[in-house]
Amino acid sequence: MRLIYIIYQICIGLPIFVVATILTALTTMLGCWLGNGHFWGYYPGKLWSQLTCFLFLLPVKVEGHEVLDKNTSYVFVANHQGAFDIFLIYGFLGRNFKWMMKKSLRKIPFVGKACESAGFIFVDKSSPRKIYETIKQAEKVLQGGTSLMVFPEGARTYTGKMNAFKKGAFFIADQLQMPVVPMTINGSFQILPRTGKLLSWHPMKLTIHTPIYPIGKKGEENLQMLMTESYKEIEKDLK
Template identity: 65%
Template sequence: MKVLYYIYQICIALPIILVITLLTALITIAGCTLGSAHFWGYHPGRIWSRLICFFLLIRVTVHGRENIKGKTSYVFVANHQGSFDIFLIYGYLGRNFKWMMKKGIRKIPFVGKACEEAGHIFVDRSGPKKVMETIRKAKTSLTEGTSVVVFPEGARCFTGHMGYFKKGAFQLADDLQLAVVPLTIDGSFDILPRTGKWIQRHNMILTIHQPILPKGKGIKNVQDTLQESYITIESSIPDKYKGMVLNPDQD
């Protein structure tokens, strides 16, 4: 069965995915240029993500959508198992949001331009001033119920285990006194690990946990929210992936 799936990937699924990726990027760029980035910056990407999972025969399950309210801005934080985290969250979270993503994505042909036009936030860690600019842009995005999604590990894992969390997302939530919503991603690592070359069929599960409301303002609230988010996210991943493993390129 694996061999047949690999043949299907190469001959059918991947060519289709390349075409719909290009079309989605072009539609996003045109829509954001001529219309509303709030709409065109989200919905084409949501459909694109669902189509990718569909054509790769990946089943998705979502738990906890009832935990988040409509027209409310949140800071969503998730573990970063692999590339398919993007499709899982974009396609199935069910909320209009902006990504906080590595600035290197801007260099990807068409996709980088689409992300820029959509208003996604490129994280530049080259210096304190650049980090502050990133935070300021994130703050301006959190309007009209739009949220942000952050991978606080900053990089995909190598083993399926979580690395340590950086405080940027939690500092942003503290500054704006927004609730942090932990998201647990399960199954993405089994589909395509960071060092993998072939996509494997595996179910993905997205668990949307209860929002963590601010319990004050300042460094203690940041640290407490970070720690609670970490524990909450880890609680819904399989036992074989529990326990922190330091990721060598998180910095």
């Protein structure tokens, strides 16, 4: 069965995925250029992600949708097991959001330009002024139920275990006084780990935890609370 799955993903899955990726990027760029970036910056990517999971025959399970309020903007944070985390969250979270991503990802052909057109937030840490501009951009984006999605580890794990969190997402949540929603991803590491080349079949599960609201005034105490509690919530369901 492993050999059959490898032949399938190389001969059928990968070619369709490449074509779908290019078409999704072009649709996103054109739709956002014509107008209504709120719609075109999210739904083509959502359908592309769902198609990718279906195309590679990967079962998906999501728990916790009921804890979210449709009119509230959140900062979503999740552990980063592998490349398929993106398809799991984008396709099945069910919330319009913008990704916070590394500036270097803007260079990916088609995808980088589509992400820019969709209003995703590229992090530039080259100076305090650039960091301040990132926060101001996030403040403009996170309105009317639109949320932010961040992998606070900063990069995919090598081992499957969760790495320490960086402060960026929680700093924005603190500055904008927004609730943080921790999410646990299971199964993505088994499908395609950071050092992997070919996919392995494995179910994926996304667990959405109860939002964590800021306490008191803005500052280091609130930031540390959001970061610590989010780590605990994600870790407790991590297999």
